[in-house]
Amino acid sequence: MPVNSVLIIGAGGVGNVVAHKCAMVPEVFGKITLASRTLAKCEAIAAAVRQRTGRSIATAQVDADDPAQTAALIRQSGARLLLNVALPYQDLQIMEACLAAGCHYLDTANYEPQDVAKYEYSWQWAYQERFGQAGLCALLGSGFDPGVTNVFTAWALKHHFDELHTLDIIDVNGGNHGLAFATNFNPEINIREVTAECRHYENGRFVSTPPMSLHQPFTCPEGVGTYEIYRMYHEELESLVKHIPTLRRAQFWMSFSPAYLKHLEVLGNVGMTRIDPVLFKGVEIVPLQFLKALLPDPGDLGKSTTGRTCIGNIITGLKDGHFKAIFIFNICDHAACYAEVGSQAISYTTGVPAMIGAKQMLAGKWNAPGVWNMEQHDPDAFMADLNAHGLPWRCVELTPAAAASFRVA
Ligand code: NDP
Numbered sequence: 001m002p003v004n005s006v007l008i009i010g011a012g013g014v015g016n017v018v019a020h021k022c023a024m025v026p027e028v029f030g031k032i033t034l035a036s037r038t039l040a041k042c043e044a045i046a047a048a049v050r051q052r053t054g055r056s057i058a059t060a061q062v063d064a065d066d067p068a069q070t071a072a073l074i075r076q077s078g079a080r081l082l083l084n085v086a087l088p089y090q091d092l093q094i095m096e097a098c099l100a101a102g103c104h105y106l107d108t109a110n111y112e113p114q115d116v117a118k119y120e121y122s123w124q125w126a127y128q129e130r131f132g133q134a135g136l137c138a139l140l141g142s143g144f145d146p147g148v149t150n151v152f153t154a155w156a157l158k159h160h161f162d163e164l165h166t167l168d169i170i171d172v173n174g175g176n177h178g179l180a181f182a183t184n185f186n187p188e189i190n191i192r193e194v195t196a197e198c199r200h201y202e203n204g205r206f207v208s209t210p211p212m213s214l215h216q217p218f219t220c221p222e223g224v225g226t227y228e229i230y231r232m233y234h235e236e237l238e239s240l241v242k243h244i245p246t247l248r249r250a251q252f253w254m255s256f257s258p259a260y261l262k263h264l265e266v267l268g269n270v271g272m273t274r275i276d277p278v279l280f281k282g283v284e285i286v287p288l289q290f291l292k293a294l295l296p297d298p299g300d301l302g303k304s305t306t307g308r309t310c311i312g313n314i315i316t317g318l319k320d321g322h323f324k325a326i327f328i329f330n331i332c333d334h335a336a337c338y339a340e341v342g343s344q345a346i347s348y349t350t351g352v353p354a355m356i357g358a359k360q361m362l363a364g365k366w367n368a369p370g371v372w373n374m375e376q377h378d379p380d381a382f383m384a385d386l387n388a389h390g391l392p393w394r395c396v397e398l399t400p401a402a403a404a405s406f407r408v409a
Pocket of ligand 1: 009010011012013014015035036037038041062063064065085086087088090108109141142143144145146147184185186187189298299346349350
């Protein structure tokens, strides 16, 4: 059997986890190349992978904004599949490179233009025909949220319901990094997402509300703790309500600490979260990009972060004509992730599903030509792999009252 060769692009917090986890499954990932804008970061990750797993991975420098460079690297590395864990800005250019060089594609975040704080799937769904005609497969959003949350929903529909009615995705980070202010993934992408207008789906349309205007306390199971969760827009809502049209309401909630929100408010008030260029001493700078340069690198937070994350879906609907409600979730420990691969749990919970999505594609289970969201595939093998590769999940049934009040603990 030929050796599967994969190319990972992006050597940040998530790239570090993807490289380690692929290296830990040599029977699927026979040859691994890690490429990014800064070669030294790839080399540092390759050295850590060698130390932890004994495997050598190749490294390369690439500017993924240039499809010709990426296509040349795909050909040179012999990659069958490219895992894009660079930034959402590069998605379309990397998809072009995959089409040019005949390579399957996977990412963890949907395309976002750098100069407009807006993300939606339309740009990537537009590649459906070209990938289909080329006999290539593109898997969109194979992280945790989007990613596992989409697969949780598909699995619930397959095994627990005849029809889904409501979906509430809840993302709690109960971790503490000990710093005054830091984001747990790329600061620029994180702040653009958090400061965006909130949108949730209700009765056949998306409804807009001001950012962070609705919140409530949420007590996680297994003693993770009680945190304030805020309703916000998240990209998987768009694909899930499209592919599961019986959903009457779909919402996304994320926990934030008062200190995080206060810093963000002040930074916003003084203009530091602006994404339009301003002139400073004759040079154009984008305040949010400058802020990113000052903030801690999320990839370095692992060594100081303690506590756990809890991410899951509360789902209601009908089974055999009766109301049913469940909560499916994963709990992940920051320190355990750091001990295993040198990353905090946010990078870990994104990187592990990227490896598992790639595994499904290379195993021929999720490889139909075209552009796919996670919920469009059979969830069973992916769900089994979550348990096998570090993200064990549980599913509990809820009473109608508990589901309505988000009482899951
Ligand atoms: P980082 O900023 O830590 O890493 C991004 C990497 O991409 C860096 O190594 C960067 O290079 C590289 N890069 C940026 N631009 C280019 C380019 N033009 N060419 C080549 N490489 C480039 O981000 P994270 O690791 O935290 O996040 C990675 C991705 O994962 C993001 O898209 C993020 O949105 C997504 N994500 C998804 C989640 C999910 O659950 N679905 C959750 C968290 C993140 P350099 O080091 O030189 O800057």
